[in-house]
Amino acid sequence: MLEIRNLYKAYGKLQVLDGLNLTIHEGELFGFVGSNGAGKTTTIKIITGLLQADSGDVLVDGVKAAQQREALKSKIGYVPDFFGVYDNLKVSEYMEFFASCYGIEGLRARQRYMTLLEQVGLEEKVNFYVDGLSRGMKQRLCLARALIQDPQLLVLDEPASGLDPRSRLEMKGILKELREQGKTIMLSSHILSELAEICTDIGIIDQGKMAAKGSIEDILSRVNASNPLLITVLGEVEKTMTLLRSHPYVQTISVKGKEISVGFSGEKRDEAMLLQRLVDAEIPVSGFMRERGSLESIFMQFIQQDKTSRGGGAA
Numbered sequence: 001m002l003e004i005r006n007l008y009k010a011y012g013k014l015q016v017l018d019g020l021n022l023t024i025h026e027g028e029l030f031g032f033v034g035s036n037g038a039g040k041t042t043t044i045k046i047i048t049g050l051l052q053a054d055s056g057d058v059l060v061d062g063v064k065a066a067q068q069r070e071a072l073k074s075k076i077g078y079v080p081d082f083f084g085v086y087d088n089l090k091v092s093e094y095m096e097f098f099a100s101c102y103g104i105e106g107l108r109a110r111q112r113y114m115t116l117l118e119q120v121g122l123e124e125k126v127n128f129y130v131d132g133l134s135r136g137m138k139q140r141l142c143l144a145r146a147l148i149q150d151p152q153l154l155v156l157d158e159p160a161s162g163l164d165p166r167s168r169l170e171m172k173g174i175l176k177e178l179r180e181q182g183k184t185i186m187l188s189s190h191i192l193s194e195l196a197e198i199c200t201d202i203g204i205i206d207q208g209k210m211a212a213k214g215s216i217e218d219i220l221s222r223v224n225a226s227n228p229l230l231i232t233v234l235g236e237v238e239k240t241m242t243l244l245r246s247h248p249y250v251q252t253i254s255v256k257g258k259e260i261s262v263g264f265s266g267e268k269r270d271e272a273m274l275l276q277r278l279v280d281a282e283i284p285v286s287g288f289m290r291e292r293g294s295l296e297s298i299f300m301q302f303i304q305q306d307k308t309s310r311g312g313g314a315a
């Protein structure tokens, strides 16, 4: 659905996008995460055709964002991080205006926007003035507006910022529903845990490059593999230690009562074989798992890994 190839963008001497590559498949609810200043908004503006890249390609369902602006408009719905204030405009007039931008007029327009307002929980506000709505409602109105032409791809820039917990929850519910209806959705945030709850896939951008991409489980397991193995035994601690000390993949061992934390360099299969050896030695193992990192610590690990690999001159 979305294909970004080798995207570069600089503001003066500041290289904001530095060879960004990203693919989002149809039906994904994709979380685009990165620290402030990582290049998320710049990428989104290029995808939506609002900004020109220095080089590289962006294809939305086969349409080139930079060259085919008109065709792009029908394919993509965009919810920016800041939206303007509309004085003296009612919700109905606001929606009518955007419908007319896509050639949808009269009764057809009203039917279309009433369906959308219902979907975002604003049908009762249709005769209210836009500037009298709460921030959460304005955000949902903006989402309804972005859906007016029934685009295949919906792009939201930091949709949760400035929203209270209830509004965030409502927004998450609406996005999940839209995905179930077949929309492909990309949303950005600088907080990974915010995206992890609803997204099917995550991409981490750091200094204008993708530092990691995959399903949430995939990303978790990739980082967890460098975390210690936590083994809990009901007894036989000394016997367990002797067995562990002779194991080729065991790097470090620390013991707290019957919990043993092991620096283990092997892969999943090696973990399974170690567990088998413990069981064969009749050690009563009651717990055996990799320590799980918190989402934010994972985010930092990816960014740091990226910096280390660049510092070392690696690709």
Ligand code: ADP
Residues within 6 Å of the ligand: 011, 014, 016, 034, 035, 036, 037, 038, 039, 040, 041, 042, 043
């Ligand atoms: P993010 O959305 O990840 O916070 P942005 O894409 O907004 O990051 O910004 C990336 C970097 O580009 C930041 O350092 C920002 O200050 C800079 N930047 C963004 N827009 C402009 C602009 N119009 N002129 C100069 N610098 C800009």
